[in-house]
Amino acid sequence: MKVGGFASSAARAEYEAVYDRGLAALPTPTGVHDIQTAFGVARVYRFGQPGGTPIVLLPGRAGTAVMWEPNLTALLGHGEVYAVDLIGEPGRSEQTVPIRDGADQAAWLTTVLEELDLPSVHLIGYSFGGWLAANLAVRAPERLKSLTVIDPVLTFGGLTPGLVVRATLTAIPVVNRWARPSFLNWISGGAEVDATDPVARVIDEGMRTYRIALPSPRLFTDEQLRSLRMPVLALIAGRSVIHDPDRAAARARELLPRGQVELWPSATHAIAGESAAEVNARVLKFLADCEAGT
Numbered sequence: 001m002k003v004g005g006f007a008s009s010a011a012r013a014e015y016e017a018v019y020d021r022g023l024a025a026l027p028t029p030t031g032v033h034d035i036q037t038a039f040g041v042a043r044v045y046r047f048g049q050p051g052g053t054p055i056v057l058l059p060g061r062a063g064t065a066v067m068w069e070p071n072l073t074a075l076l077g078h079g080e081v082y083a084v085d086l087i088g089e090p091g092r093s094e095q096t097v098p099i100r101d102g103a104d105q106a107a108w109l110t111t112v113l114e115e116l117d118l119p120s121v122h123l124i125g126y127s128f129g130g131w132l133a134a135n136l137a138v139r140a141p142e143r144l145k146s147l148t149v150i151d152p153v154l155t156f157g158g159l160t161p162g163l164v165v166r167a168t169l170t171a172i173p174v175v176n177r178w179a180r181p182s183f184l185n186w187i188s189g190g191a192e193v194d195a196t197d198p199v200a201r202v203i204d205e206g207m208r209t210y211r212i213a214l215p216s217p218r219l220f221t222d223e224q225l226r227s228l229r230m231p232v233l234a235l236i237a238g239r240s241v242i243h244d245p246d247r248a249a250a251r252a253r254e255l256l257p258r259g260q261v262e263l264w265p266s267a268t269h270a271i272a273g274e275s276a277a278e279v280n281a282r283v284l285k286f287l288a289d290c291e292a293g294t
Helices: 009-023 102-115 128-139 161-170 173-187 198-209 222-226 245-255 276-292
Strands: 031-037 040-047 055-058 081-084 121-126 144-150 232-237 259-264
Touching (some): 009 198, 031 102, 040 102, 055 128, 121 128, 121 276, 144 276, 222 245, 232 245, 245 259
Parallel strands (some): 055 081, 055 121, 144 232, 232 259
Antiparallel strands (some): 040 081
């Protein structure tokens, strides 16, 4: 098995320049942590000051901490926030050992929480980060005060054929140049992606320069979803292309014991950015209710 890495030293330098510009769009971190795990080093940025249960953010594929730019300032109203660059993805984390399955994914994330001395967190994940968050909730539920998943991949529904085909094309170097922008436009519901947007730039450059070597996530079973006893907020984009939104929302409502499942009809998979104010307000209300025990 392989580990993820940049295509070349030149590719890495090009990516780092874009990443630095993206990072500059975020509030100034109050701490930067490089956590050694069994699978490599995880870069974590800490923002804000303690106040209530900390928030931990897991981004979508190639998003890094930068993808939370539309949400981070608002979430700091709750208290301390930790944003993770995922091991095995572009960013400032470094993968050194192959990640084989969901158990390995949960293991390195558990180490991160342990080393940061975070015994209980509000875990928030978007897209692939949503799957990672749910995966940790299934395997180490005692570490979560709540779980929020924002249009998570392979959590409540399987991948659409269109997503599989387009994602495969972006991984082929010879067609990556044209398939990559097309994929980003498609995932956003056909909206033209702003090439100057710091989040879009980081994702695009990461897809161009980094070779991911992670196992494909597995769809959670009914039994696994029923096992999630913590409060769960699931925001499903009604125009999402990663799964069938109606079926995903119905399955989540049926199986989550303490789930608050919402289908946002006009939202695309880019919901966290395109509807940032609404998403931020909904998540903050959910976290406040969790803190109050309601």
